[in-house]
Amino acid sequence: MILPPHLTVRGGHLHIGEHDTVDLAERFGTPLYVTEERRIRENFRRLSAALTAHYPKVRVLYAAKANGNLAIFRTLASMGAGVDVFSAGELTLALAAGMRPESLLFNGSSKSPSDLALAVEKGVRVSVDSLDELRQLNAAAGEAGKTVDIAFRVNPAIDVPTHPKIATGLATSKFGIPAGEILDAYRHALAAEHINPVGIHCHIGSQILDVEPFAREVEVLIGVARDLIEIGVDLSFIDIGGGLGIPYRRETDRAPAPEDYAGAVMPVFLKGIHELGIEPELWVEPGRWLVADSTILLSRVNSVKTAHTTFANVDAGFNLLVRPTMYDSYHEVVAANKADAPAVREYSIAGPICETGDILAKDRMLPDLSAGDIIAVLDAGAYGFAMSSQYNSRPRCPEVILSGEKAALMRRAETIDDLTAPMAVPPWQA
Ligand SMILES: Cc1ncc(COP(=O)(O)O)c(C=O)c1O
Numbered sequence: 001m002i003l004p005p006h007l008t009v010r011g012g013h014l015h016i017g018e019h020d021t022v023d024l025a026e027r028f029g030t031p032l033y034v035t036e037e038r039r040i041r042e043n044f045r046r047l048s049a050a051l052t053a054h055y056p057k058v059r060v061l062y063a064a065k066a067n068g069n070l071a072i073f074r075t076l077a078s079m080g081a082g083v084d085v086f087s088a089g090e091l092t093l094a095l096a097a098g099m100r101p102e103s104l105l106f107n108g109s110s111k112s113p114s115d116l117a118l119a120v121e122k123g124v125r126v127s128v129d130s131l132d133e134l135r136q137l138n139a140a141a142g143e144a145g146k147t148v149d150i151a152f153r154v155n156p157a158i159d160v161p162t163h164p165k166i167a168t169g170l171a172t173s174k175f176g177i178p179a180g181e182i183l184d185a186y187r188h189a190l191a192a193e194h195i196n197p198v199g200i201h202c203h204i205g206s207q208i209l210d211v212e213p214f215a216r217e218v219e220v221l222i223g224v225a226r227d228l229i230e231i232g233v234d235l236s237f238i239d240i241g242g243g244l245g246i247p248y249r250r251e252t253d254r255a256p257a258p259e260d261y262a263g264a265v266m267p268v269f270l271k272g273i274h275e276l277g278i279e280p281e282l283w284v285e286p287g288r289w290l291v292a293d294s295t296i297l298l299s300r301v302n303s304v305k306t307a308h309t310t311f312a313n314v315d316a317g318f319n320l321l322v323r324p325t326m327y328d329s330y331h332e333v334v335a336a337n338k339a340d341a342p343a344v345r346e347y348s349i350a351g352p353i354c355e356t357g358d359i360l361a362k363d364r365m366l367p368d369l370s371a372g373d374i375i376a377v378l379d380a381g382a383y384g385f386a387m388s389s390q391y392n393s394r395p396r397c398p399e400v401i402l403s404g405e406k407a408a409l410m411r412r413a414e415t416i417d418d419l420t421a422p423m424a425v426p427p428w429q430a
């Protein structure tokens with residue numbers, strides 16, 4: 001199996017950075033999410049460098065939804081990242097982690113009045129998704145006696161080769177304003193007393209392994225920019241969103257490198273802005289590419305059973321990693337304590353949840369597994385813990401972050417008390 005450079009096999013055990021995963025499982029218990037901080041830094045540096053090699057005015061906003069832990073925000077803040085936030089919670093956490101309000105963009109297709117008020121109060125730019133939202137934001141800013149910088153989210157009607165549930169720029173998708181109607185939206189924004197339209201925003205989807213749709217997206221946005229200049233919009237940024245995919249199947253996936261991505265989008269962007277005579281910042285909003293491969297999920301085998309299939313029943317299920325169940329996603333699995341033993345049997349890795357679909361990995365050739373063995377699910381850093389739940393009343397597992405020789409919790413294990421704490425006894429049952 002091909003492993004990324006921060007994962008190695010030594011003495012028969014899978015290591016992440018300097019750490020033996022089997023020791024980590026013993027020390028912190030399982031299930032356990034383990035993140036290698038240095039890998040996130042490397043990823044950020046590589047993606048930023050690929051883009052800035054073409055144009056210096058690039059801003060990388062981490063898509064907070066991929067993993068909303070404060071330690072991840074702090075890591076990326078220290079590298080100079082901004083954040084794409086999609087909720088009041090993400091906004092508040094990003095500020096708590098030390099991000100500056102100017103480095104945030106508040107996205108979302110359904111913001112509540114309190115979301116809009118928070119954006120106004122904190123001085124965060126907003127990606128506006130509809131004329132109705134624009135009207136409400138203008139009113140909220142007026143009440144606070146402020147002006148809000150905005151972009152509109154453009155729906156470019158671009159089909160992308162990814163799972164249909166995570167394609168976001170289709171004509172039928174719930175996000176944004178159709179490119180054909182966007183000029184009218186900006187006219188409204190120019191006329192609104194407390195709104196300052198300064199940007200264009202778009203995001204076409206996630207886990208995209210082809211760079212061509214990104215280039216088409218940028219072409220659409222340059223077309224929008226051309227129209228906006230004519231009506232007097234002074235553009236300070238064009239945000240092309242995130243979406244760059246990773247090779248979950250390292251043996252066979254042909255994933256574009258950041259340099260390929262930059263090589264596809266930057267020439268279109270640069271040609272466009274030169275023709276228009278403008279120099280806006282280029283913003284990108286990667287989530288998955290920055291954090292996915294930094295993290296593994298360790299899980300212990302509870303039992304092995306051979307029926308129609310041989311199941312390794314483990315202690316992590318779709319309560320902790322829903323991607324395989326939700327999108328039929330593939331994650332590589334390594335037998336962490338038998339990492340150089342020969343693969344002799346096909347296993348399905350089954351979680352502890354009371355649902356047939358609770359399978360983390362199907363039909364994988366692995367060494368002989370027995371109760372107590374540790375498996376590692378790779379590339380679990382994006383939309384892994386972030387989408388976890390307490391389904392079946394299972395407290396969430398801890399998350400550990402590694403920095404060189406150091407290992408520390410970035411989130412403690414939940415307890416049974418954490419399950420019951422928010423519950424209330426109705427007065428008639430007391
Ligand atoms: C608006 C927006 N920006 C950025 C992202 C990040 O996407 P990805 O993790 O695929 O880079 C998403 C998620 O798809 C999104 O909805």
Ligand SMILES: N[C@@H](CCCC[NH3+])C(=O)O
Nearest residue numbers: 065166206207323382383
């Ligand atoms: N949750 C999805 C990505 C969605 C991105 C959010 N717009 C995944 O795990 O692949």
